[in-house]
Amino acid sequence: MRKLLLGSISLAAALSLNAAVFATVNGEEITEKDIAVLMQAMPNQTSFDALPEQAQEQIINQAIERRLLTAQAKKEGIEKDPEYKEALAEVKNEIALEVWMKRIFEKAEIKEDGIREFYDKNADSFIQPARVKARHILLKSEEDANAIIKELKGVKGGALKEKFIALAKEKSTGPSAQNGGDLGWFAKGQMVESFSDAAFAMEPGEVSKTPVKTQFGYHVVYSEDKESDQKVSYEKAKDQIVNVLKMEVFRDTISKKAAALRENANISIK
Template structure:
């Protein structure tokens, strides 16, 4: 139970960015609505932040925040804060808030040294292995005949096969990526269906599939633009991730230790 509480609060603190500053997004009758207000509303959606939402969703969330502010003002005007129900709920909220603010302070106080981070990296390099990657583009058509015709056209382009491939992707591919010349960017083997992945990773850099590749989506022609061998990511690339993970672990250990000591001293009775 204690681990669950600590983990939940740690997640909340990370989602809120551990920031004490607030950015004003709107105001209602002079009352500000800040990014912190929005963060509170989004807590029910772990991993979601306001800045990452599409513009139309941001507008909807902000409208909900405005509505929430107006309803809260109405509730205050009706004297809800003087009711016993409100006062009881406020006491419960105070305890939750007290714990959350205290835990935020503990999280901020958790420090990780350069030596700790470097040691973790050196002892856990297998956790930072970047798999083999391929950067590719593709053309997706409905049948094998079309795919073979595409391959033939690319073959006629000779040294300009890459340019021809992009041109054909825009005019013939039924995949949305066709609008961008069939570009798929970098991907690992497990990010694609097996038939596509096996064909793509078998290609040499700068080559394309000479026979159609059949998947559940149709028939593909694949062009391998670049390849990266499996490698351990450099320390500097993963340092922020290591720092965050070690900081969370240090926070959890500290809070667990404090809770254990307090439990040993406390007089607890069950009824």
């Protein structure tokens, strides 16, 4: 069965990202472009959004360190180094190829009937796994977590959600604190096992009755919503299918161009 995820065109993909800002370093922004460079080293081309919150924080900190080290390298005159200049020339060639290939990918035209045919033939692949939408408050001790659970006891409905968000902003030690502990939607396996098990065992509108322990600390979890396995509609799957089909056209186009160029080139393999 054909893989349903768009293959990476490394740098070209990075160039097309909307530059959300994750941090600033000495006045310079750390954006999705910086994150994309680090994500290239992740196994199975994992997306940043699919990473657990703690792993996202580690990636952001790595991007910060890279920015600081890059500034220091320039300060020490690395740009005048002959080896740097030679490497820069090679990188320019790589960038030229990457951007040119990206343009070819973007020009690929996919017809509506081809998209629908792909969807119908691969219907079993378009299943969205069960997922939950949750918030959490990360604390250093079990005692602190129990205190939060006690404070939330008896509060229900919209008032519970509002109070949880306020406490997350005030008490949580995790990077999601500023967003009220929001973790968004996630499927099983996307979070640490103990955390995932607890979140999936809860019903929407509930707060965990006991702290959830992970290697990061103690979590108080609030379940916002829950969905079972369901088939992804054609409209929702359409963009993904277009990317898959465009990649097939792209690969075929590049293969033919490469073959034609080889035929007319003077090549000597030693």
